[in-house]
Amino acid sequence: KERGKNNWVRYASGMEQAAQAHARLGGELRRGLDAGEFRVVYQPLVSLDTGRIIGAEALVRWAHPERGLVSPADFIPAAERTGLIVPLGRFVLRETCRQAAAWLAEFGPDALAKVAPNVSVRQLHDPDFVDDVKAALADSGLCAERLVLELTESAVLRGAQALRVLHELHDMGVRLALDDFGTGESSLSLLRAFPAAIVKLDKSFVDGIEFDELGTPAADARQAVARAVIQLAGALGLDTVAEGIENQEQADRLHRLGYTVGQGYHLGRPVPPEEITARFAAEAEQARRSQPAAA
Numbered sequence: 225k226e227r228g229k230n231n232w233v234r235y236a237s238g239m240e241q242a243a244q245a246h247a248r249l250g251g252e253l254r255r256g257l258d259a260g261e262f263r264v265v266y267q268p269l270v271s272l273d274t275g276r277i278i279g280a281e282a283l284v285r286w287a288h289p290e291r292g293l294v295s296p297a298d299f300i301p302a303a304e305r306t307g308l309i310v311p312l313g314r315f316v317l318r319e320t321c322r323q324a325a326a327w328l329a330e331f332g333p334d335a336l337a338k339v340a341p342n343v344s345v346r347q348l349h350d351p352d353f354v355d356d357v358k359a360a361l362a363d364s365g366l367c368a369e370r371l372v373l374e375l376t377e378s379a380v381l382r383g384a385q386a387l388r389v390l391h392e393l394h395d396m397g398v399r400l401a402l403d404d405f406g407t408g409e410s411s412l413s414l415l416r417a418f419p420a421a422i423v424k425l426d427k428s429f430v431d432g433i434e435f436d437e438l439g440t441p442a443a444d445a446r447q448a449v450a451r452a453v454i455q456l457a458g459a460l461g462l463d464t465v466a467e468g469i470e471n472q473e474q475a476d477r478l479h480r481l482g483y484t485v486g487q488g489y490h491l492g493r494p495v496p497p498e499e500i501t502a503r504f505a506a507e508a509e510q511a512r513r514s515q516p517a518a519a
């Protein structure tokens with residue numbers, strides 16, 4: 225009995241600590257947002273045909289004054305719980321559209337086919353979300369067709385309201401990508417209701433896909449999923465992106481399976497916008513040099 229009581233006390237104080245930590249993080253997020261501590265980094269989306277950058281995924285980072293650069297896994301869940309994901313997501317969306325329009329102005333209309341921020345389910349349920357997207361496009365001058373919103377399957381699955389919003393965005397010309405495809409619960413039935421334009425093959429099917437020793441069921445299964453997803457996408461008229469490519473063998477294997485766009489550390493890490501600008505400039509210079517001199 226005595227021990228049971230002690231356990232209870234320890235349990236209760238543990239819960240209290242967790243609740244306090246959550247409240248603290250919520251307050252910190254609010255402060256960080258007001259202080260302008262959030263940054264957007266960009267990870268290249270790369271053509272597996274040419275090796276050239278065709279777009280970028282936008283990923284948020286928190287430049288915390290004491291904790292340094294904090295990764296989204298450590299604050300997105302708290303931002304979703306507290307609702308702060310709505311103003312944070314609005315910031316990411318606006319900043320991404322502004323940056324994409326600047327790249328297009330500098331490097332021309334062929335440089336960047338798409339820019340892709342992530343959107344959380346809480347944002348889809350925010351009554352102002354569609355207006356926020358419209359305003360971000362109008363204020364930046366970015367055309368809707370170059371904006372891709374990345375959503376996870378679980379986000380999309382949550383209800384009719386979210387689906388209505390997605391159809392409205394689709395009708396505006398904004399493209400929707402199903403992120404981490406294949407890891408959700410009902411990927412296939414979802415594709416019927418959801419106006420997706422792009423599916424992103426999850427990294428878990430790319431890890432180890434380059435190994436094909438006979439009798440390695442795990443690698444065989446990954447290849448089977450990767451092949452099934454590309455066939456499904458082809459049949460439904462969807463584009464694909466293979467995520468989490470970490471070496472050339474994986475890129476080659478996916479390319480042979482039919483994937484034409486890839487993303488991953490091997491093709492480019494998430495970096496500040498200046499580094500993407502430098503990559504565009506280097507590629508433009510290379511294209512200029514390989515062009516025969518004008519007569």
Ligand code: C2E
Nearest residue numbers: 283284295296297316342343344468469470488489490494
């Ligand atoms: P995600 O949307 O699936 O983004 C891909 C994540 O995989 C990124 O992690 C990226 O850095 C990482 N990654 C890319 N290539 C590789 C690779 O080759 N190997 C490995 N090991 N990892 C790779 P990050 O930036 O830490 O973001 C994690 C997740 O946080 C994202 O997953 C996304 O769901 C969420 N997130 C990021 N930014 C935002 C945002 O602005 N809003 C919302 N709602 N969620 C965000």
Ligand code: MG
Nearest residue numbers: 281342374403
């Ligand atoms: Mg994503």
Ligand code: MG
Nearest residue numbers: 403404424467
């Ligand atoms: Mg992803």
Ligand code: MG
Nearest residue numbers: 403404427467
């Ligand atoms: Mg992911």
